[in-house]
Each structure stands twice: as structure tokens, then as C-alpha cells.
Amino acid sequence: QKEVEQDPGPLSVPEGAIVSLNCTYSNSAFQYFMWYRQYSRKGPELLMYTYSSGNKEDGRFTAQVDKSSKYISLFIRDSQPSDSATYLCAMSSNQAGTALIFGKGTTLSVSS
Amino acid sequence: GAVVSQHPSWVICKSGTSVKIECRSLDFQATTMFWYRQFPKQSLMLMATSNEGSKATYEQGVEKDKFLINHASLTLSTLTVTSAHPEDSSFYICSARTGLSYNSPLHFGNGTRLTVT
Numbered sequence: 678q679k680e681v682e683q684d685p686g687p688l689s690v691p692e693g694a695i696v697s698l699n700c701t702y703s704n705s706a707f708q709y710f711m712w713y714r715q716y717s718r719k720g721p722e723l724l725m726y727t728y729s730s731g732n733k734e735d736g737r738f739t740a741q742v743d744k745s746s747k748y749i750s751l752f753i754r755d756s757q758p759s760d761s762a763t764y765l766c767a768m769s770s771n772q773a774g775t776a777l778i779f780g781k782g783t784t785l786s787v788s789s
Numbered sequence: 790g791a792v793v794s795q796h797p798s799w800v801i802c803k804s805g806t807s808v809k810i811e812c813r814s815l816d817f818q819a820t821t822m823f824w825y826r827q828f829p830k831q832s833l834m835l836m837a838t839s840n841e842g843s844k845a846t847y848e849q850g851v852e853k854d855k856f857l858i859n860h861a862s863l864t865l866s867t868l869t870v871t872s873a874h875p876e877d878s879s880f881y882i883c884s885a886r887t888g889l890s891y892n893s894p895l896h897f898g899n900g901t902r903l904t905v906t
Contacts (some may be wrong), residue, residue, distance in 0.1 A: 702833065709836070711894055713896075713897075718880075718902065719899050719900065720793075720882045720884075720900045721882070721897045722897070723894050723895070723896060723897075765832065765833070765897075776823070776838070776848075777835075777895060779832040779833045781830075781831060781832040782830060782832060
């Protein structure tokens with residue numbers, strides 16, 4: 678089993694839809710969770726950063742972490758064509774020197 | 790916000806030649822920078838951790854003599870792909886932490902697309 682699993686999609690939704698992106702993980706030591714957005718031929722851009730369990734909201738984006746289920750989610754409300762990109766989850770443990778572990782990314786397409 | 794600048798954004802080179810990629814932190818000092826590699830439709834794979842003033846730490850399976858990393862200042866790290874081969878063609882991305890904590894989030898450059906012919 679891979680440390681981080683993420684459905685690669687592609688996921689296609691109409692403009693204005695609510696999008697749900699998810700990752701599961703196996704390492705219970707993970708404490709820090711991030712979501713990145715990557716446009717084609719560009720580097721990843723940090724969207725959300727959360728610690729431990731709970732919710733975090735930033736504009737149209739909401740990140741949820743359920744450590745008991747080892748499951749994290751990113752919700753996008755009122756999706757826009759400009760949200761079309763690949764979304765990568767990433768996580769790390771609380772141990773010095775550990776690298777971020779990335780999911781494979783989910784490709785999202787929002788049609789107008 | 791934090792900005793990581795990477796140059797060049799794309800490069801084409803012939804087999805056997807070397808290519809240098811630069812990564813700069815523009816508005817913060819980065820004692821540690823990270824180099825990733827990404828194949829199409831694949832996730833980012835950490836290649837090495839670049840430490841200012843000391844030797845880089847390479848991940849298992851990454852040839853340190855092929856991927857030379859230099860981190861001579863707090864704002865600049867370079868990756869040199871030596872004796873490039875077509876299988877080295879990939880998207881190389883650098884990143885850095887803006888905070889001192891090892892768990893502060895990573896910020897990424899815009900990547901370098903390398904094509905070896």
C-alpha cells in the first residue's frame with residue numbers, strides 16, 4: 678500500500694459546482710497536511726496548510742482532516758474554469774528531516 | 790508572499806552535455822532547498838535536499854555524481870544534470886521553506902522542463 682493514495686481523475690464538473698477532492702494515507706505519524714494546485718507546466722502553488730485534525734476555510738476552499746480515518750479532503754465551492762488544474766495533497770510527520778509525501782494529484786476540469 | 794524563482798523554465802540539450810538549473814528564493818533566506826522531479830501524470834519525487842554551506846542529501850536511487858547540487862548562499866541553489874541522457878528528460882522543480890520549522894510549508898518554483906535529444 679502506498680503511503681498516500683489520491684484518485685488521479687480526471688474529474689469534470691460544470692462551473693458553479695462543489696468539488697470534493699480526497700486523499701487517504703497509511704502513516705499515522707502524519708500530522709501536517711497540505712493541498713497544492715498545479716497548472717500545466719508550472720510548479721505547485723500552496724493552497725491550504727493544516728495541522729492535525731479539523732477544518733480550515735479560505736475563501737472558496739475548505740480543507741478537512743480526519744486523522745482517525747486517515748482521510749483528508751479539499752472542497753471547492755462555486756468552482757470556476759480558472760480552478761481547472763491538478764490538485765496534489767501532501768503530508769509530513771512531526772519528525773525532523775522527514776520530507777513531504779505527495780499524492781499523485783487529481784486533475785480537475787471546470788467547464789463554463 | 791514567498792517567491793521561489795527557477796531558471797530556465799525550459800531547456801533542450803544534446804545527449805552527453807550538462808545543464809545547470811538555478812533556484813532562488815527572492816524574498817526570504819532558505820537554508821534548505823529541495824529538488825523534485827516529476828514525470829507526466831506522476832507525483833513529485835524528492836531527489837535531494839540542498840543545505841546551504843554543506844553537502845546535499847540525496848534520496849535513495851538518485852546518483853549524486855549525475856545530479857550535482859550546490860547551495861552556496863542562502864538564496865541560491867543549483868542543480869546540474871551532468872552527461873545528460875534522454876531518460877533524464879523530465880520536469881525538475883525546486884522548493885524551499887519560508888519558516889524555520891521543518892514542518893513549515895514548502896513553496897515551489899515554476900519548474901524547468903528538460904528535454905535531452
